[in-house]
Amino acid sequence: MVRANWSIFEEDYWAIHSILTELLKNSNAQSTLVIDRTGQLISSLGVAPDFDVTSFASLCAADFEANTQLARLIGENDFSTLYHQGADESMYLSRVDSRTILAVLFDRQTTLGLVRLRVKRAVDQLGAIMVRLFEKVEYRNEEFATPVDQDFAVRAEAEIDNLFRD
Amino acid sequence: MSLINYSTREINCKIVYYGPGLGGKTTNVQYVYSRVSPETKGRLVSLATEMDRTLFFDFLPLDLGPIKGFRTRFHLYTVPGQVYYDASRRLILRGVDGIIFVADSLISRFEANVESLYNLHENLAEHDLKLENVPFALQYNKRDLKDIIPVADLQDELNPQGYPAFEAIATQGVGVFDTLKSVSKMVLRKLA
Numbered sequence: 410m411v412r413a414n415w416s417i418f419e420e421d422y423w424a425i426h427s428i429l430t431e432l433l434k435n436s437n438a439q440s441t442l443v444i445d446r447t448g449q450l451i452s453s454l455g456v457a458p459d460f461d462v463t464s465f466a467s468l469c470a471a472d473f474e475a476n477t478q479l480a481r482l483i484g485e486n487d488f489s490t491l492y493h494q495g496a497d498e499s500m501y502l503s504r505v506d507s508r509t510i511l512a513v514l515f516d517r518q519t520t521l522g523l524v525r526l527r528v529k530r531a532v533d534q535l536g537a538i539m540v541r542l543f544e545k546v547e548y549r550n551e552e553f554a555t556p557v558d559q560d561f562a563v564r565a566e567a568e569i570d571n572l573f574r575d
Numbered sequence: 576m577s578l579i580n581y582s583t584r585e586i587n588c589k590i591v592y593y594g595p596g597l598g599g600k601t602t603n604v605q606y607v608y609s610r611v612s613p614e615t616k617g618r619l620v621s622l623a624t625e626m627d628r629t630l631f632f633d634f635l636p637l638d639l640g641p642i643k644g645f646r647t648r649f650h651l652y653t654v655p656g657q658v659y660y661d662a663s664r665r666l667i668l669r670g671v672d673g674i675i676f677v678a679d680s681l682i683s684r685f686e687a688n689v690e691s692l693y694n695l696h697e698n699l700a701e702h703d704l705k706l707e708n709v710p711f712a713l714q715y716n717k718r719d720l721k722d723i724i725p726v727a728d729l730q731d732e733l734n735p736q737g738y739p740a741f742e743a744i745a746t747q748g749v750g751v752f753d754t755l756k757s758v759s760k761m762v763l764r765k766l767a
Contacts, residue, residue, distance in 0.1 A: 415579075416580070417578070417579070417580040417581060417582060417583075418581050418582070419581055419582045421582075422580070422581070422582030422583070423582070445578055445670070446669070447589060447670025448589070448670075449578045449587045449650070449670075451578070451580065452583075461618045463617045463618075463636045463648075464618045464634065464636070467620065467634045467650065468620065468634075471622075471631060471666070474666040474669070475631070475666070557579070557766045557767050558767055561642060561645075561766075561767060562766070564642045564643065565639060565647060565760075566760050566763065568639045568640060568642060568647075569759050569760055569763075570756065572611060572615060572637070572639060573607070573611070573752040573755055573756045573759070574610075574752065575610065575752055
């Protein structure tokens with residue numbers, strides 16, 4: 410039985426992929442990532458970033474959480490979007506729902522206004538998928554076939570012994 | 576909160592090092608980073624002050640490689656230990672799968688350990704979690720120093736429940752992997 414708090418299934422992944430494809434096309438951004446608010450990368454699309462995407466996802470989540478705390482200090486529930494402007498590259502982060510963030514990286518080939526407009530539409534669409542996804546997780550957690558069984562645990566423990574050696 | 580991605584065939588789990596300031600949490604992660612093979616580890620990210628005190632967190636992704644076709648990763652985080660960074664600690668506990676409490680064995684830090692453990696319980700409650708439901712181990716660090724608390728006393732005060740506990744000298748790597756192995760195995764067993 411899966412006790413994972415959440416899972417991404419094949420059909421949801423491709424639904425997300427399709428929204429990100431449209432977002433990239435319409436916004437002229439370089440790349441886009443969907444990130445779990447605990448810092449884990451769910452999906453990414455666009456120009457392959459030449460940086461460590463895992464670290465990027467972790468820092469995006471931390472950035473968003475830190476700003477949520479700042480928002481609360483000034484009496485807001487959260488900041489639903491964040492914008493970081495660089496000389497050449499910029500990024501725009503938007504809350505999708507309580508568990509996920511959409512990050513968009515873009516350069517001078519587009520404008521903040523266009524990115525913001527297209528992200529708003531994508532966030533609405535992603536939000537609907539996330540609602541569906543969590544309903545499904547609650548249902549499937551009880552019975553969905555999972556790679557994480559006793560055999561998995563035994564093999565993983567062997568890998569852990571192999572990896573964590575002095 | 577582990578995330579299983581059936582499409583990219585990945586499983587990600589989050590392990591957090593908790594404990595009082597200057598107890599050795601960052602040293603643990605730095606040792607792990609220095610010892611695992613390059614293809615296994617990602618970049619070690621440290622959000623620290625100029626004095627190398629952890630400001631927000633340290634982060635190290637570790638890749639176990641494919642197991643039954645699923646790439647399995649552990650994300651190691653440390654929290655800032657200093658009392659006034661409580662908001663940061665609370666945030667980092669979000670979605671935690673396993674916790675390592677790094678206690679400072681120095682007699683002078685006895686109260687700091689107790690306070691930090693109490694603070695862990697409080698912050699877990701903020702996420703509707705109880706320590707007894709999270710894979711957890713303690714590490715009694717700095718066993719090479721003078722003026723340290725006997726392990727039996729640390730056990731009495733910090734670990735009456737009998738969670739797995741390990742003596743360590745993190746600066747030399749002693750006990751670092753033993754502790755990490757213990758919690759990471761518990762995390763995977765809980766998933767299965």
